[in-house]
Amino acid sequence: MATTATSIEGYKLGKVLIEGKTKQVYNLPEHPGLCLLLSKDRITAGDGVKSHDLAGKAEISNTTNGQVFRLLNEAGVRTAYVKHCGPKAFIARKCQMIPIEWVTRRLATGSFLKRNVGVPEGYRFSPPKQETFFKDDANHDPQWSDEQIISAKFELNGLLIGQDEVDIMRRMTLLVFEILERAWQTKNCALIDMKVEYGIDDDGNIVLADIIDSDSWRLWPAGDKRLMVDKQVYRNLTSVTSTDLDTVKRNFIWVSEQLAEIVPRKDHLVVILMGSASDVSHSEKIASSCRSLGLNVELRVSSAHKCPEETLRIVREYESCMSNLIFIAVAGRSNGLGPVLSGSTNYPVINCPPVKSDNMQVDVWSSLNLPSGLGCSTVMYPEGAALHAASILGLSNFMVWSKLRVKQLNNFVTLKKADKELRGVRNV
Numbered sequence: 075m076a077t078t079a080t081s082i083e084g085y086k087l088g089k090v091l092i093e094g095k096t097k098q099v100y101n102l103p104e105h106p107g108l109c110l111l112l113s114k115d116r117i118t119a120g121d122g123v124k125s126h127d128l129a130g131k132a133e134i135s136n137t138t139n140g141q142v143f144r145l146l147n148e149a150g151v152r153t154a155y156v157k158h159c160g161p162k163a164f165i166a167r168k169c170q171m172i173p174i175e176w177v178t179r180r181l182a183t184g185s186f187l188k189r190n191v192g193v194p195e196g197y198r199f200s201p202p203k204q205e206t207f208f209k210d211d212a213n214h215d216p217q218w219s220d221e222q223i224i225s226a227k228f229e230l231n232g233l234l235i236g237q238d239e240v241d242i243m244r245r246m247t248l249l250v251f252e253i254l255e256r257a258w259q260t261k262n263c264a265l266i267d268m269k270v271e272y273g274i275d276d277d278g279n280i281v282l283a284d285i286i287d288s289d290s291w292r293l294w295p296a297g298d299k300r301l302m303v304d305k306q307v308y309r310n311l312t313s314v315t316s317t318d319l320d321t322v323k324r325n326f327i328w329v330s331e332q333l334a335e336i337v338p339r340k341d342h343l344v345v346i347l348m349g350s351a352s353d354v355s356h357s358e359k360i361a362s363s364c365r366s367l368g369l370n371v372e373l374r375v376s377s378a379h380k381c382p383e384e385t386l387r388i389v390r391e392y393e394s395c396m397s398n399l400i401f402i403a404v405a406g407r408s409n410g411l412g413p414v415l416s417g418s419t420n421y422p423v424i425n426c427p428p429v430k431s432d433n434m435q436v437d438v439w440s441s442l443n444l445p446s447g448l449g450c451s452t453v454m455y456p457e458g459a460a461l462h463a464a465s466i467l468g469l470s471n472f473m474v475w476s477k478l479r480v481k482q483l484n485n486f487v488t489l490k491k492a493d494k495e496l497r498g499v500r501n502v
Contacts (some may be wrong), residue, residue, distance in 0.1 A: 083160040085110055092403040096135070097285060107276060108156065112163040113139075113286065117322065119309045121197050121211040128319055132162040134326045138287040140164060141333035142254065145281065148338065148368075149253055149476035149483075151246070154283040169273030169283055170230035173209040174223060176243060178202045179267040183292065183299070184306070189217070201249055204244060209271075230274040237483040238490050242280055244270055249483050250282060256472035258293065261332050266292035288326045303329055338454055338473035342398035343370050344463050347388065347415070349405035351376045352459075356428035356456065357404050363460030367477045369467065378405070387413070389419050398470065400463045402426055403450070409440040416450035422448035422466055424460035 079086055079384035089099030091109060095118045100110045118125040136158070143155035156165040179186060182197035186205075206223060207215040220240050228235040247270055255265040268291035273283035288304050295301040303325040311318050344364050346357045354373075361371045376385040392399055399421045403412035405428075412425035425441040441452040453459045461478070468475035 082110060082112070082163050085159060085165070095125065096289070105165075107168055108165055109168050109407060110159060110163050111166055113285070116227065117289075117305070117308055117319075119305065121214055124309075124314075126314055126319060128323060130323060132328065134323070134330055134468070135285065135287040136162050136164060137328070138330045138333060139285045141330065141336075142286045145336065145338075145473075145476075146250065146253065146256055149473060150480040151250060151253070151279050152279060154275065154281045166283065167275055167281070169275045169281055171271060171273045172228055172243075172293075173282060174218065174243075175207045175209060175215065175269045175271060176247040177205045177207065177267060177269045178247055179205070180251075180264070181266050195400040200344060202248060204247060226468060231276060231278055233278045233280075238494050239280060242487055242490060245483055245486055246280070246282065249479050252479065253472070253476040254291075256475060257336050260332045260472060262296055262338055263332065264294045264297040266294055268292070282338060288329050293329065307331060338368070339471055340370060341396075342467050342471065342474075343372060343392065343396050344402060344460075344467075345388075345392055346371060346373045346402045346404060347385070347411065348373070348381050349379075349403075349409075349411045350373050351375055353404045353406070353428050356426075359456035360402055360404070360426060360459050363457045363462060367460060367481075368474055369460070369464060376411075378411040378492075379408070382414065385414065386418055389415060393421070398467060400424065400466060402459050403461065406430070406437050407440065409437070412441055412450045412452070413444055413448050416444070416448040422463075424459050424462055425450055425452040426454070426456060427452070429454070 079087065085102055086104050087110065088103040090098055090100050092099040094492055096114050097115050098112045101111065102108050102110055112347045113135045115129050115132045116125060117128045117131055138450060141340070143153055146153055154166040154169050156167060159165045179199055180202050182193050182199070183195050184189070186203070187193060187195055206218050206220070208218045208222070209215060220237070223240055224236055233239065250270055251265070251268060254268065257489050258265045268286070270282060270286065270290070271284040272280050291304055292302065292306055293304045295303060306326060308322045346360055348354065349355045357373055361373060364371045374388055376388055378385045389401070401415050401419065401421060402424045403409070403415055404426055405411035409425060409427055412423055416423040427437050427441050429437040438452070438454070444450065451462065453462050464474050464478055468478055
């Protein structure tokens with residue numbers, strides 16, 4: 075049943091576009107291209123056969139969903155989510171939904187065990203196992219193969235879902251799972267499995283859409299199934315009392331509170347140390363690439379040849395206050411800066427010399443031909459230096475790692491689209 079409200083947080087509500095078991099989607103006539111998703115105080119299981127009112131669930135679900143998409147949007151994942159809109163609703167970009175649920179599993183449990191007799195519970199999938207299900211409550215959401223999805227010839231907002239689109243969604247699904255898996259690891263929680271859905275926006279792009287909340291995943295604190303805090307607790311109930319519903323609600327609140335505490339750390343610094351002010355342009359390119367990956371950057375100027383004491387003082391200055399620290403040395407000609415830094419600090423040092431075409435071989439050789447006992451790396455291009463720094467910092471920072479993975483996905487999608495546009499026999 076649609077809400078009796080005519081507006082929410084200043085957004086005038088239009089007609090109901092879709093109504094599901096736990097949400098309503100409203101058109102926003104004054105905001106073309108956007109819609110409003112309003113959660114219900116309702117919990118269901120078994121394709122809606124089992125359902126109960128649960129006061130407060132809408133607000134908890136909306137908060138949880140917003141926190142999940144906050145992390146995914148910060149990482150750079152393409153999503154339909156725009157912003158929070160009051161306690162029970164959020165604004166999203168309009169898209170036509172693909173009627174497929176994508177399920178990713180790290181451990182074997184639940185329905186997977188019933189469909190794959192002989193696999194022990196807890197079997198670990200590396201890489202995660204991916205499955206697809208056609209959204210059809212009447213037939214209990216049957217599992218579909220890639221071939222079935224392609225053969226269905228879904229066409230949404232002008233995009234025909236074929237092999238390329240399935241490949242993109244498969245990679246994107248894995249990416250979303252691994253980002254959230256690493257986020258939950260910071261709270262000592264194991265993400266066991268989860269489901270997501272996609273839509274096609276008005277520009278024909280595949281976007282992560284719908285809602286991701288405690289109905290969407292299995293979550294085991296400390297990796298212990300007995301401590302589960304997801305909707306499986308409700309599914310497992312043979313009879314449901316008010317006390318049981320209170321337990322489910324407390325679990326959902328706990329999940330939302332934990333998510334609120336998952337804030338990407340900013341406790342790192344990339345120091346770009348150049349041997350001359352004439353290297354500023356090259357250094358700024360490195361800094362720009364670093365910032366695009368969420369890295370904190372500072373630029374300094376000091377020559378290891380002309381003022382070695384000052385160079386080492388700068389190094390000690392940062393060593394005294396930072397624990398996640400990387401130095402990028404920018405020096406051409408005879409590159410003494412990188413090797414001096416490498417011989418004087420235990421933090422990673424990356425050489426990125428501003429080489430010129432007329433003396434490229436000499437400049438690069440001075441960075442590569444290091445004395446024994448030194449371990450600084452050399453990267454030729456500014457973006458490469460930033461990527462190398464991010465790959466090091468990403469080992470202990472899930473958001474930096476996530477931004478790198480999103481960049482890899484974007485590269486894949488760009489190549490897929492280019493290939494799709496050009497492939498095929500052409501007659502001259």
